[in-house]
Amino acid sequence: MNSLNLFIKNSEQQNVINQLHTLKDAIIERGEKADRENGFPFDNFRDLLNIDYNQLTLPKEYGGKGFGIYDMILFQETLASFDGPTALAIGWQLGVVGELYEKKMWSETHLKQFAEAIVNKHALTNRAVSEVITGSPTRGGRPGTDAKLIDGKWHISGRKSFMTLSYALTHYLTSAWVEEKNAIGFFLIPSNTEGVSIEENWDVMAMRGTASHDLVLDHVVLPEDTLVEVNDEPRGNKINGWALHIPAVYLGIAQAARDYAVHFASTYSPNSLPGPIGELPHVQDKLGQIDLKLMTARHFIYSVAEKFENELTHDQIKNELGAAKNIVVNSAIEIVDLAMRIVGAKTLQNSNPLSRYYRDVRAGLHNPPMDDMTISKLAQAALAEAQQAKKEALK
Structure with missing residues (x-):
């Protein structure tokens, strides 16, 4: 079971996810070809534009769909489970547009002009x-x-x-x-x-x-x-919840790796065993670790998104955004590694999906914010809190 279903809250979210699933097979096939040839899956983006994917985070008052950060994560994770590069690429459109219009970073004239281009001319930016x-x-x-x-x-x-x-x-x-x-x-x-x-x-x-x-x-x-x-x-000094479109992609890749490993473990039965390898304790241990890491990462990122969009907790969310990216990406890398250990040497074949997941998921380490910056900010916050407590005690 894909535990992502637990995070879907309403029919509007479900409708977009359903639309994405109608494109699933074609997106996977084109993504594999683009990876193999170092090409670009143009038709993936044409299909996404045809379902107005570029408008998802544009506010309704500007003619868009008006979805928020939590919604965006749902959609990006789903799309990335089909093809990570496609999701990462178009995710920048969602994140940039979401931030621009939430913070009103441009003049109203510029915002209206670009909104019109997004809605009527399929505009894409990064x-x-x-x-x-x-x-x-x-x-x-x-x-x-x-x-x-x-x-x-x-x-x-x-x-x-x-x-x-x-x-x-x-x-x-x-x-x-x-x-x-x-x-x-x-x-x-x-x-x-x-x-x-x-x-x-x-x-x-x-x-x-x-x-x-x-x-x-x-x-x-x-x-x-x-x-x-x-x-x-x-x-990088500014708080931007829309940057969560990045870790959402790697969460989707991790889900795809998990699904492949589970299917393999439940169906592969060498003649040295009476049943599939999923019956072996060491394989079950790895599958359990995969689901535990996936659950932890997923609950963390969606919880951060919820709290960021909640007026009562919005101002308290700062370092959690970087922490979400750190936890999700590093967990995703570990999940893909465990999946490869279950499936074995055939994962090193270029034709095996896990080979691509392994390569793609490591790209997350080089997307912002970087791990060292996240860890440093957490340490600085802890020290500042201790210093403030010391000052309070001396009053």
Whole structure:
């Protein structure tokens, strides 16, 4: 049984999950092909757009479906159990849009214009922030991409790495250093803008179907109102519950690995045994560990999402968001490893799904927030609490 069913609360959530299941077989098949060929499953995203998946986290007042963070996790976990790269790629659309409209990070004019593009033109976006010279943008590096305002036009040049969903994006929400403001600006750049191109250099072992190539900006000239956002501090310092779309993907991959291992254990019966290997105590031990880790991770992430969306507990949720990502990703890695131990050497065959789950799930270690940052923040919070208690005792 997929214990995800326990977390479905209403018919609206169930309807979206049902729609996703109608696409399941095709998404799996295309995802496998994209991984094998280091390609991109275009049709997966066309199918998702046809069920308005890009509108899920756009508020209803802007014409969207109005789903929240908890809902998004349900949908992303479900989709990732079919194909992790597809879910991770389109998940950035859900997370970016959710945060933008919840926090009203742009002017109302810009929000309305982009909402119209999402609803009527199947717009897809992702933040273009990673650069080789900065490392992870959450650590506060200043982008090497520059934006200069000359005669009322922005002139932008630079290169972004890990531009996930690059082929399907209609807009790149691109960070650049704005000298005039001594801050990092974000520019909403249509993908068909002159000077914008994709350099196809995504050649990695994990998440191959995400088309996370480099985005190249070669003397791009844009209208002044293309600057939609200005940040004077690293984005990693800001609390963002919508980032839970990331661990949701790895939870879905873990569920798929678990299901494969359970099916194998219950059906594989070598002639050296009277029945399937699932009857062996050491196999049952591993299956039990898998379900325990999956339950723990799932309860944690959904509990954090609920508390973040609850007015009474929202302000108390800070480090729990990073902890959810840490717990889910590391548990997912352990789950896939246990599944491979059950199935055996055939999991090393490229044609075996567990081989891909093993590669894909490790990508989570390199998605933000990084484990060391999460652990460090937890330690700092504990020390600050102790220091505050000491001050209170001296009063």
